[in-house]
Amino acid sequence: IKRDKVSDLLKSTEFGKEVTVMGWVKTFRNNQFIALNDGSSLSNIQVVVDFENTANEILKKINTGAAIKAIGKLVESVGKGQSVEVKATTVEILGESDAERYPLQPKKHSLEFLREIAHLRFRTTTFNAVFKVRNALAFAIHQFFNERGFFYLHTPIVTASDAEGAGEMFRVTTLDFDNPPRDEEGKVNFKEDFFGRSTNLTVSGQLEGELGAMALGQIYTFGPTFRAENSNTTRHLAEFWMIEPEVAFADLEDNMNLAEDMLKYVIDYALKNCEKELEFLKGRLLDEEKNKPQAERNELNLIEKLRFCLDNDFERITYTEAIEILRRSKPNQKKQFNYLIDEWGADLQSEHERYLVEKHFKKPVILTNYPAEIKSFYMRQDDELVNGKKTVSAMDILFPGIGEIVGGSQREERLDRLEARMDEIGIPKDELYWYLDTRRYGSAPHAGFGLGFERLVLFVTGMTNIRDVIPFPRFPKNAEF
Ligand code: ATP
Ligand code: MG
Ligand code: MG
Numbered sequence: 485i486k487r488d489k490v491s492d493l494l495k496s497t498e499f500g501k502e503v504t505v506m507g508w509v510k511t512f513r514n515n516q517f518i519a520l521n522d523g524s525s526l527s528n529i530q531v532v533v534d535f536e537n538t539a540n541e542i543l544k545k546i547n548t549g550a551a552i553k554a555i556g557k558l559v560e561s562v563g564k565g566q567s568v569e570v571k572a573t574t575v576e577i578l579g580e581s582d583a584e585r586y587p588l589q590p591k592k593h594s595l596e597f598l599r600e601i602a603h604l605r606f607r608t609t610t611f612n613a614v615f616k617v618r619n620a621l622a623f624a625i626h627q628f629f630n631e632r633g634f635f636y637l638h639t640p641i642v643t644a645s646d647a648e649g650a651g652e653m654f655r656v657t658t659l660d661f662d663n664p665p666r667d668e669e670g671k672v673n674f675k676e677d678f679f680g681r682s683t684n685l686t687v688s689g690q691l692e693g694e695l696g697a698m699a700l701g702q703i704y705t706f707g708p709t710f711r712a713e714n715s716n717t718t719r720h721l722a723e724f725w726m727i728e729p730e731v732a733f734a735d736l737e738d739n740m741n742l743a744e745d746m747l748k749y750v751i752d753y754a755l756k757n758c759e760k761e762l763e764f765l766k767g768r769l770l771d772e773e774k775n776k777p778q779a780e781r782n783e784l785n786l787i788e789k790l791r792f793c794l795d796n797d798f799e800r801i802t803y804t805e806a807i808e809i810l811r812r813s814k815p816n817q818k819k820q821f822n823y824l825i826d827e828w829g830a831d832l833q834s835e836h837e838r839y840l841v842e843k844h845f846k847k848p849v850i851l852t853n854y855p856a857e858i859k860s861f862y863m864r865q866d867d868e869l870v871n872g873k874k875t876v877s878a879m880d881i882l883f884p885g886i887g888e889i890v891g892g893s894q895r896e897e898r899l900d901r902l903e904a905r906m907d908e909i910g911i912p913k914d915e916l917y918w919y920l921d922t923r924r925y926g927s928a929p930h931a932g933f934g935l936g937f938e939r940l941v942l943f944v945t946g947m948t949n950i951r952d953v954i955p956f957p958r959f960p961k962n963a964e965f
């Protein structure tokens with residue numbers, strides 16, 4: 485169907501030309517002025533209906549939410565705030581909308597309300613902006629890796645591997661629950677659940693990604709990841725997208741540089757390609773800030789915050805240094821922590837991470853060399869002990885307002901060390917024979933990380949709830965659409 489996109493028309497100066505616009509009615513005033521949006525632009529185009537020529541029954545159906553087609557001349561607008569409008573001689577109703585029942589009445593809606601009608605929220609300016617930024621960031625990520633010669637490797641979604649032995653997995657099953665296979669004692673044999681294998685939805689493509697890197701040199705994955713976290717936080721989803729690069733012949737420092745370069749590249753891309761969207765989102769946030777008491781208001785606006793992130797080196801400190809900083813933090817700040825970090829070896833809670841980033845350094849921080857105890861088996865053991873304890877070449881990147889955005893490490897490439905560690909924590913080596921083969925045949929130093937895509941979108945859009953940056957959020961009891 486031939487049509488003119490609103491985004492093109494708003495830039496056009498071909499006055500007098502006949503155009504065809506199709507879109508959804510946002511508002512209809514004085515039986516004459518339609519604000520029409522077709523998704524291509526955050527802005528609506530004004531369609532002026534020649535109501536003397538338009539049948540009454542059509543005028544009655546130009547309701548908020550209706551889809552219409554309008555044909556007419558593009559003219560210079562006399563009204564304020566818009567450059568062009570369409571003087572429509574024909575208006576056709578493509579799809580009616582019951583003005584009373586349409587949930588998106590023309591007024592400002594709360595994000596909580598919009599989350600309840602997530603299937604319709606795409607039509608709001610806010611979500612138009614958020615999902616355009618999301619799209620741009622996804623594109624920029626592919627472009628970044630492509631420019632650097634990485635292979636986009638598709639790792640499996642259904643897998644028998646549980647990656648970290650960490651639990652939190654969704655099972656994938658072909659079991660007939662009405663008539664399940666049973667063992668001798670009559671218990672349901674879940675081992676049979678995927679054509680005779682026990683399988684899950686992937687929690688990370690890393691281990692498979694390492695196989696790719698140890699042949700292709702540098703790969704990245706970018707796909708859906710699943711975690712059965714029965715939690716209701718503003719930072720966790722049950723289904724999220726993760727970017728996981730893996731690089732052969734690379735160490736922790738290369739890994740940190742790659743992550744920092746990549747984050748800056750994609751943020752810069754969004755600043756350059758989503759100017760209108762980010763301006764809109766900035767305005768939205770500034771409105772929200774006005775409702776806060778002065779002391780709690782953010783000093784930087786969204787765009788300044790993103791620029792600041794580009795213009796400054798991320799702070800790089802070790803876990804041990806971070807613990808020292810947290811210990812020294814003033815008593816009144818300590819009170820904000822649910823528990824104090826006095827023991828070296830404890831895992832940081834998001835309140836600690838946010839203290840380091842937002843209060844202490846006031847910029848992104850890369851934390852390295854965590855205690856081995858609180859990190860995964862595949863991370864490379866450091867040569868020197870700290871406080872008599874083992875540490876690993878891990879790195880977490882912490883962002884203001886977000887907390888952990890990236891988790892990564894140099895991988896343990898020494899077979900003996902890796903096997904010893906697996907034995908220590910009880911990870912069955914035979915099940916991961918394929919992983920260990922990379923260490924048996926031509927092992928080499930390598931490193932990689934996982935970036936939570938939605939956490940990146942949160943940071944760039946300034947949204948505060950992860951459910952508002954993914955089109956179809958999955959969280960406990962929410963999987964309808
Ligand atoms: P967190 O400590 O926030 O629970 P994690 O340490 O469990 O995260 P990793 O296993 O390190 O997460 O995964 C790598 C990245 O994936 C994280 O740094 C984060 O950006 C993102 N991520 C992890 N879990 C989720 C989730 N449930 N929803 C959205 N993003 C997530
Ligand atoms: Mg987690
Ligand atoms: Mg974590």
Ligand code: MG
Pocket residue numbers: 880888890891892
């Ligand atoms: Mg992590």
